Amino acid sequence: MLIDRYKRIINYLRVSITDYCNLKCIYCAPYGGGAKLPHKEILRYEEILRIIKTGIRLGISKVRITGGEPLARKGVYGFLSKLMGLDGLSDVSLTTNGVMLKKNINRIKDAGIKRINISIDTLHKEKFKEITGRDHFNLVREGINLALKKGFNPVKLNVVVLPGINDDELTAFARLTLDNPFHIRFIEYMPIGTDIIDVKKRLLYPEIKARLGGIGEMIPVENGINDGPVMRYKYKGAAGEIGFISPISNHFCSTCNRLRLTASGHLRPCLLSDRQVDLKTPLRSGASDQEIADIFLKTVFFKSFEHHLTADGAAGIAGQMQAIGG
Ligand code: SAM
Secondary structure, eight states: OOBOTTOOBOOEEEEEOOSOOSOOOTTTOTTOSSOOSOGGGSOOHHHHHHHHHHHHHTTOOEEEEESSOGGGSTTHHHHHHHHHTSTTOSEEEEEEOSTTHHHHHHHHHHHTOOEEEEEOOOSOHHHHHHHHSSOOHHHHHHHHHHHHHTTOSSEEEEEEEOTTTTGGGHHHHHHHHHHSOOEEEEEEOOOOSOOOSOGGGOOOHHHHHHHHGGGSOEEEEOOOTTOTTOEEEEETTOSSEEEEEOTTTTOOGGGOOEEEEOTTSEEESOTTSOOOEEOHHHHHTTOOHHHHHHHHHHHHHTOOSOOOOOTTOTTOOOSOHHHHTO
């Protein structure tokens, strides 16, 4: 079992399989979305699977595949099938920007993935281009609709609340849940690796929620076992639901159950700290399963009680989200 110094049980591994992204969102990859790591510095799929298997032996039961853009990595569907074939995982999910969904939805389904999160921060084509640097709005919307049609359940939409950029669209997003079974997740913007958002205009959970109150009665929904720190609500009679993820205003460190594996092969105890432990070098130098397990234990030991990121970015995290995996 992975238990940290504060008695938190760690059973969730978020795995970034590439640092490349085919979008370059202003708040996530402010210096451009292209790959920065040379190919040989990125963990191979067999290496990732070996690490995950070790994690499973230590109690990891939940895995999320992320990036960069995971669907942009060659061979990803074969990897997802192998991942789904591992014994011991009760929950495997995927976070994608949706650009490649339409074309590949059957391959994702065939691999056995049932839960998918799609990031979309605006419902306007032009604004989408401004935020992401690419004209792929229609592709993403079509991918989202197809995901619903193909029976992914739930289809979660990640909306990062960007003050001055998309906060005029929060009600439009929430209204989508009235007739569609989407789970919309409003995520507080985390000032990491960029000062692109004016932090003085910060928009945090209490205000985001208050702005959505006019749509209808918001009924709290009890969290399921794999839900993590989201605060869930449903409008009366709605097909879908909304949720709030508030890493800044109401951080959920006390219940943190996660580790992150970066594409470069580092284990990170916390998204919001630059601390990480190299796993790739030992792995490629012939480390035994026990030695890999020891690196998990060491990383878990490094988990701090809580992060120190505030709405004005006071923790000074240098890494870009795109490289860490969100
Ligand atoms: N490319 C995939 C995608 O777009 O979903 C996966 C990687 S992306 C880094 C994972 C999530 O992190 C996305 O939902 C993204 O919006 C979110 N994210 C990126 N930068 C963020 C920030 N500064 N604050 C809050 N969320 C952020």
